[in-house]
Amino acid sequence: MRHPFFCLLAAGVVLAGCASYRPAPVDPAATRAQWQARRLDDPALAVRLRPWLPARDHGRWPPERYGRAELLLAALALNPDLAEARAHLAEASAAVRTAGARPNPTVSLALERYTQAQADGAPWLWGISTDLLLDTALRRRLRVQLADQAVRGARLDYAEKVWAVRAAVRDALAERLLAQRRLALADEGVRLAAALEQAARQRATLGEDSPQAELQAAQTLAQARSAQAGAAQQAAGADARLARAIGVPGDALQGLQLDWAGFERPTAPDRAQVAALADHALLARADLERALVDYASRETELHQQVRAQYPQLSLGPGYTYDHGIRKLTFNASASVPLFNRNQGPIAEARARRDAAAAHVRTVQADIASAIEAARRRLAAALPALAAARAGEQAAARQQAQAERAFALGAVDRPALLAARLAALAARQTALDALGLAWQAVAALEDALRAPLDPAEAALWPGPGDTP
DSSP states (O other): OHHHHHHHHHHHHHHHTSOOOOOOOOOHHHHHHHHHTOOTTOHHHHHHHGGGOOGGGTTOSSOSSBOHHHHHHHHHHHOHHHHHHHHHHHHHHHHHHHHHOOOOOEEEEEEEEOOTTTOSSOOEEEEEEEEEEOOOHHHHHHHHHHHHHHHHHHHHHHHHHHHHHHHHHHHHHHHHHHHHHHHHHHHHHHHHHHHHHHHHHHHHHHTSSOHHHHHHHHHHHHHHHHHHHHHHHHHHHHHHHHHHHHTSOGGGGTTOOBOOTTTTOOOOOOHHHHHHHHHHHHHHOHHHHHHHHHHHHHHHHHHHHHHTTSOOEEEEEEEEEETTEEEEEEEEEEOOOSSOOSHHHHHHHHHHHHHHHHHHHHHHHHHHHHHHHHHHHHHHHHHHHHHHHHHHHHHHHHHHHHHHHHHHTSSOHHHHHHHHHHHHHHHHHHHHHHHHHHHHHHHHHHHHTSOOSHHHHHHSOOTTOOO
16 A cells, blocks of 8 residues: 555645646726826836936936937836737747756556456556656757747847837827927918908909909918818827827826927938948848847757657656566657658758748848938938928018018018918928938938937947847
8 A cells, every 4th residue: 555655645746846827817997097097207117217317317207308218218118019028028938948848757557457256366457657758958959949049039029129119209209299380380371371361352352353362362271271180180190109109198198398309400420320330230130130040940940850850769667566466667669760751841941941041131131221221311301401491591581571571561461471371381391301301310210220319329228239
């Protein structure tokens, strides 16, 4: 009876080390309430962000004005996409432990009992047999290597997600600043167009102008009101996108003072800086490194399939009590490569490796093309902005001349309003050119995967680091 007792004791010891299951249901109502309660002035957020705040804030949170660096820090802590990416990184890290684990042996129990008529001695036969898979060091090392590569890939995916969030914050902030200015210009345009339409109607009533001029003024007013509605929609959409990029509800941005130093003056970055960043991007941009990690994984998988063509051994020591006779047994088994030597999986793995190598070259070519296109785009956008601002200044001078002429009685009110509308249109053109210039700067940053703003560059990791 001692043998069953020891077996039960061993089973109890093994089971005592097992993990327990604890359910963790997700309550949509609770997560919704947590989302709606998010605020940038949350004290808990201040504790998390204080060590990373820019020097100009002196460790204060919330800051008086939110610049690009402050919004980026808040997004790194609050954005739900980054939280999901961190969860996937933890998932990949947990797989490393699984890959390094040795396979457990299997234990089988056999029982046999003679009937009373057959039993002339001990009626029972019972035996315990085991099956121990011989997991070689090479097989285990390849599994761990593949899991480590998956972790590296997850880290690079996280780095790409961080950049995507940063780009979303940048683009939404620029769009919001531009939309607010467009809305202000649109409001002024409606006011001027309404005054022009009223003046044209009065002149047409007095017979001083043709009905066609009144109709044209009415069309100008309709176009101004349409532009005003579009600008209001753009402003609302920009607010929603900025809130989502940061990771807070839309009403959390109400009353915030946003700041973008140098927004009025986009400039071409230093050529040496761009050249250094371009060299780094062509060798180690996150998506290129991801492609290289994928290639290394396919290489490891090919090694695994080549190793799988060799037999895998299993040992099975056991013990049998055969009707009063005690026996020690020993079994050994191995797969026999009789019909194939794993040629099919090896060919598939080799083809996947070749495809991964081709993908690396494709990604590198795309990076080079994106950098060159962004450089040319920025080189064209900045002179276009300068030309639009020159036109804005010329229209402003014409407006000033019209104002003086109207004060002297040389021109009538419709001519003055037309000059004001022309100056307003020039301001809108310059604002559109400003938006295109910042889009060109953003395209260059995205191609380089590096911020060109000094405040953000101080927060961003250096080459080879993962944010």
